[in-house]
Amino acid sequence: MTAPSDALLARMMELHPKVIDLTLDRVCRLLTALDNPQTRLAPVVHIAGTNGKGSTLAMIRAGLEAAGQRVQAYTSPHLARFHERIRLTDGLIAEEALSAVLEDCSRANGATPITYFEITTAAALLAFSRNPADYTLLEVGLGGRLDATNVVDRPALTVITPVSIDHQHYLGTTLAEIAAEKAGILKRGVPCIVAPQADPALDVIEARAARLDAPLMTFGQHWHVGEDRGRLIYQDEHGLLDLPLPRLIGAHQVFNAGTAIAALRRLGFDEPAAEAAMTKADWPARLQRLRHGPLTDSGAEVWLDGGHNPAAGAALAEALTRLPPRPLHLVCGMLNTKDVRGYMRPLAGQAHSLTAVSIPGEAATLPASATAEAARDVGLPATTAPDLLTAVRRIAKDNPGARILICGSLYLAGQVLRENG
Numbered sequence: 001m002t003a004p005s006d007a008l009l010a011r012m013m014e015l016h017p018k019v020i021d022l023t024l025d026r027v028c029r030l031l032t033a034l035d036n037p038q039t040r041l042a043p044v045v046h047i048a049g050t051n052g053k054g055s056t057l058a059m060i061r062a063g064l065e066a067a068g069q070r071v072q073a074y075t076s077p078h079l080a081r082f083h084e085r086i087r088l089t090d091g092l093i094a095e096e097a098l099s100a101v102l103e104d105c106s107r108a109n110g111a112t113p114i115t116y117f118e119i120t121t122a123a124a125l126l127a128f129s130r131n132p133a134d135y136t137l138l139e140v141g142l143g144g145r146l147d148a149t150n151v152v153d154r155p156a157l158t159v160i161t162p163v164s165i166d167h168q169h170y171l172g173t174t175l176a177e178i179a180a181e182k183a184g185i186l187k188r189g190v191p192c193i194v195a196p197q198a199d200p201a202l203d204v205i206e207a208r209a210a211r212l213d214a215p216l217m218t219f220g221q222h223w224h225v226g227e228d229r230g231r232l233i234y235q236d237e238h239g240l241l242d243l244p245l246p247r248l249i250g251a252h253q254v255f256n257a258g259t260a261i262a263a264l265r266r267l268g269f270d271e272p273a274a275e276a277a278m279t280k281a282d283w284p285a286r287l288q289r290l291r292h293g294p295l296t297d298s299g300a301e302v303w304l305d306g307g308h309n310p311a312a313g314a315a316l317a318e319a320l321t322r323l324p325p326r327p328l329h330l331v332c333g334m335l336n337t338k339d340v341r342g343y344m345r346p347l348a349g350q351a352h353s354l355t356a357v358s359i360p361g362e363a364a365t366l367p368a369s370a371t372a373e374a375a376r377d378v379g380l381p382a383t384t385a386p387d388l389l390t391a392v393r394r395i396a397k398d399n400p401g402a403r404i405l406i407c408g409s410l411y412l413a414g415q416v417l418r419e420n421g
Contacts (some may be wrong), residue, residue: 003095008102009082009120016115022146027118031151033108034122037129038151041136042072045263046152048144048182049161049195051311052256055248055286056161056195057137059260059277061087064135066276067269073137074124074149076117079284079306079414086124088131101126117141121148135267143171145184158185158192158214159263161256163201164311165339179204186214191266194218195259217262225258227251232278234261241271246278249287250319285413287319293420294389298396301326301403304417306410308334310342316407317346326403330354331391332375334408336366340374343408347380352399354382355391359412371408388416 016026031038045060047053054075064071070089078084086093101123109119121141128136135156140147163179171178179201186192186208194205196219209216217223223236227245232254234241246257260281261274285306296302307316320328328351334340344354356371368384375382385391388406395404406416 004099005082005095005102008099008106009116011106012102012119013116015109015111015119016113018115020117020142021115022143024146024148024151026112026114027122027148027151029112030105030109030114030119030122031125034105034126037122037126039153040129041125041152042070042128042133043156044136044138044152045157045159045267046138046140046149046155046185047159047161048140048147048185049159050164050178050182050309051307051315052161052195052252052259053139055253055256055281055283056159056259056263057139058248058283059246059257059281060263061137062281063260063264063269063273063277064267066280067273069134070132071135071137072128072131072133073139074121074128075139076141077410077414079410080418082120085120086127088127089133093127097127098123101130115148118148125151140182140185143181143184145181147185150185154187155190157263157266158187158190159195159259160185160192160197160205161195161259162311163197164309175200176204180208183208186212188212189214191215191217193259193262193266196220196255217266219255219258219262223258223262225254225261227254232257234258234274236262236265238265238270241274243271243275244278247281248283249322250315251322252315252318284417285410287316290416290420295392295406295416295420298393300392300396302392303403303405304413305405305407306413307407308338308343308409310339310345313343314346317350320350320405323403326401327352327399328403328405329395329399330380331357331385331388331395331404331406332371332408333357333359333368333412334366334371335359335362335364335411336370337364338366338409340366340371341378344375344380345378347407348375348378351380351405353395354380355395356382356384357386357388357391357412359409360387360415362411388412
């Protein structure tokens with residue numbers, strides 16, 4: 001059954017001919033018409049970066065909630081349904097409340113051109129302004145400087161997770177150019193937590209922070225994190241924490257965890273919040289084991305991951321080494337805007353095969369044949385399948401005891417979560 005919000009969201013897709021068109025003019029105009037809800041939010045933690053934004057936000061949220069704080073959060077894209085993007089203090093936004101803020105935004109905007117992300121971000125900010133909370137967590141959609149979330153003049157804290165090459169058509173072709181866009185969320189005098197960065201990115205972030213007199217808490221300088229004997233060890237000027245490893249799998253999650261802990265410490269929360277960030281955070285489609293639904297009926301071990309750029313591929317390859325050994329076979333679907341070979345190259349040494357699929361309903365999907373060709377180019381035996389279920393069942397039949405990983409795109413991951421229960 002179609003919900004009222006579905007029709008409103010479909011109508012919003014028609015307000016601007018481009019999917020992505022970075023500027024703050026349109027969203028600021030709409031927010032003004034809505035009486036500037038962004039000025040009436042609970043203290044904001046604004047998070048930018050290429051990889052790890054969602055996981056870091058999830059850990060910060062878990063830590064704050066364990067400390068008794070009421071937290072609301074905005075993330076994108078959604079996986080199964082739009083409501084996931086707007087989390088209020090009592091859970092995902094209800095259909096009635098979502099329809100109300102979408103209708104208010106649609107009425108205030110009229111037929112004036114505005115992108116889907118801009119008008120739905122305005123809707124999220126409007127919902128947050130109507131909901132009593134202690135903290136608001138905002139994840140940047142794309143870039144930072146011109147992202148629709150970058151409308152809060154004075155957040156409580158900003159966070160920049162690792163910056164790497166992605167979205168070159170919009171953010172720049174070099175790491176320094178991309179970092180400059182991410183660093184656009186820095187605000188004068190507002191502290192910023194900086195995750196591990198390559199030197200060109202860190203140089204840009206530090207230069208902008210100096211111009212804005214924004215205090216930095218930077219990995220390797222002001223805080224340190226690592227794994228030791230199956231524990232996470234975090235240290236900063238306030239002392240050392242010996243914690244469980246994060247619930248989210250992979251060495252990269254150790255650094256995301258350190259970033260979250262640094263943020264919690266800066267906000268005034270200590271060890272109990274940090275431990276909850278490790279043990280209670282949940283973030284779907286980040287090396288997630290699927291245990292129910294038609295994709296698992298074959299008896300195979302099936303995993304799901306939504307990473308889609310070279311840095312995510314490298315992190316995924318490392319994380320897979322931490323699982324008990326089993327023959328690995330990939331089912332992969334990607335968008336034509338991504339560095340497909342760069343993503344696959346780290347995985348080629350571990351996987352026995354790749355079965356390529358197209359992503360249903362996505363105009364920018366890479367054809368399965370092109371995905372398979374890219375896999376072969378990096379030395380990974382590849383074939384194609386007409387759909388996910390066929391791919392998984394074929395692999396399970398031909399390779400009893402296999403580990404099957406569905407990967408390459410958050411849009412593909414969303415389809416899996418919608419259709420696999």
